[in-house]
Amino acid sequence: MASFLVVNREEEEQCYGGTAALEQATDGICELLSAVGLHSFTARRRLISRQISASVAAGPKALSEAKRKEVIEAACQLQEAMETAEEKVFRIMSMPNDATALVIAADMNLFDIAAGHIGSTGEAIAVSDLAAMSGADIHFLPRILRFLAGHGLMIEVAEDRYQVTDAGRLLLNDQPLGGMVLAMSMSLLPLGNMLQYFRRHGFQNPSESERGPWQYAHGSDRSFFRWLEGKPKEKKAFHLAMAGLRPNAACQWFEHFRVREKLLVSGSRMSLVDVGGGMGHDAKRAKAYYMRMILHDWPEKQAQCILAKVRQAMSEDSLLLINEIVLPEKGISLYEARMDFLMMAFCAGMERTERQWTELLRGAGFVIRSIWTCGATRLIEAALDTV
Ligand SMILES: C[S@@+](CC[C@H](N)C(=O)[O-])C[C@H]1O[C@@H](n2cnc3c(N)ncnc32)[C@H](O)[C@@H]1O
Incomplete structure (x- = not known):
């Protein structure tokens, strides 16, 4: 056992829940992190060790959002450090396989069928039953199911028997x-x-x-x-x-933004209009116009048109609240890069850096007043540029 794991006994019990196997697994991960030069300070290793133990033992919900992300980051760093270039290239180039298998599974209703079966019998479903109920070839079906098992969406409880996991249940058709x-x-x-x-x-x-x-x-x-x-x-x-879609489930914009101070209105004036919220509206002179994930759907020209329309509806003291990703100028994460690429694939749209947001808004006659942080996205507070 690695010596750096010797910590206060009570603390250790709390973290490991007294589970020797878990403790050993954590030691192993920490030693690997240490061996590849990551987390070289003892205190840091202890912290990571405790986080991994706690997260494995208690599940992601027991950790704060920041700690949960930190554990995932540590695991990703470990994978990056350990895999060969060949494995890396194969992993990247194989990503469409996994997505395609998942889409086929969803289209065949495999989660709904298997979950319904479990609901009625309390047992895992046999591949032959799943094939009969989905109309799929029994030789084809396992080629899809192995991806679902590999990603923890189903468990292969025995040979040719599968059970939907909690994560898989979230993929039912109506979810x-x-x-x-x-x-x-x-x-x-x-x-x-x-x-x-x-x-x-x-x-x-x-x-x-x-x-x-x-x-x-x-x-x-x-x-x-x-x-x-x-x-x-x-x-x-x-x-x-x-x-x-709530990328900020743990943190909503209105919990940080000074709502009472900034959005209070009197008389019949509207306080907040959700532009592009899917309902349709024509609301003039509201105190604020809120747009969540609207402008990233559009390239510059159309984004300018949308902003010009909103501008027409605003009065001098109205605010524009844009809830979107604000890319850092350097060190964009893979999540942000993927979102940007998706926007390009769907709509010729894009995610924007603070500089790009500033330019877009300036071009439409707005000025940014503040940028509020809320999880993976930001709330850009802008007003009409009256100068
Ligand atoms: C990425 S979704 C965001 C929806 C919502 N704001 C949210 O955060 O869940 C973009 C929305 O813009 C709406 N939209 C696209 N083109 C539009 C148009 N020309 N007029 C009104 N709404 C439109 C779509 O219907 C869709 O609901």
Whole structure:
């Protein structure tokens, strides 16, 4: 056992829950971190060790959001440090396989069928039953199920018997995450055709919402949202996913923003208008106009048009509240890079840095007053530039 793990006994009991196997696993991870030169200070190793133990023992909900992220970050660093370049390239280039298998599973209703079966019998489902109930070939089905097991969405409890996990249950058809799978599956076609799109367009940044990677892949001249109007199943999934998408579940913008001070109104004046919240409205002179994940759907030209429309509705003291990702100028995370790419695939849209937000807003006659932090996104508070 590594000596750096000798800590206060009471503290140790608390962290490890007295589980020797867990303690050993944690020691192993910490020794590996240490061996590859990560977390070289004893105190740091102890902290990581305790976090890993606590998170494994108690599950992610027992940790604060910051600590949960720290544990994941440590695990990712470990993987990055340990894998060979060959493994890295294979992992990256194989990502479409995993997404495709998940989309096929969702389309075949495998989660709903297996979860329904468990609900009625309390048992795991046999592959032969799942094949009969989904209409799939019994030789094809296991090739999908092994991905679900690999990602912890089903458990292979015995040979040819599978059970949906808690995470898998969140992917049932009527769940927001089920909607998210279908919604994100729509990106696979434009992503698969993106290389050809960029070759044809000389690797220029897409600047037209009706002539981007989406239209190239679909042979369409409609923007993504226009296209969605004619697709009821996809539209329902998209709105289900949007309604449930809470990247900041642990932290909402209105918990930080001084709502009473800034949004208080008198008389019949509207306090807050949710622009593009999916309901449709024509609200003039409200105290604030809020837009969550709207402008990242559009390239510069259309984003300017939307802002000009909102500007027309505002009065001099109205505020514009934009709830979006604000990319750092340096060190953009893979999550942010993926979101940016998705926006490009769907809508020729983009995630923006603070500098890009400032320029976009300045071009539309706004000035940024503050940027409030709330989890993975920010709340940009802007006002009309009256100077
Ligand atoms: C990424 S979603 C964000 C939805 C919502 N604000 C939220 O955070 O969940 C973008 C929204 O913009 C809406 N939208 C797109 N084009 C629009 C248009 N021309 N007029 C009104 N709404 C539009 C879509 O219907 C969709 O609900």
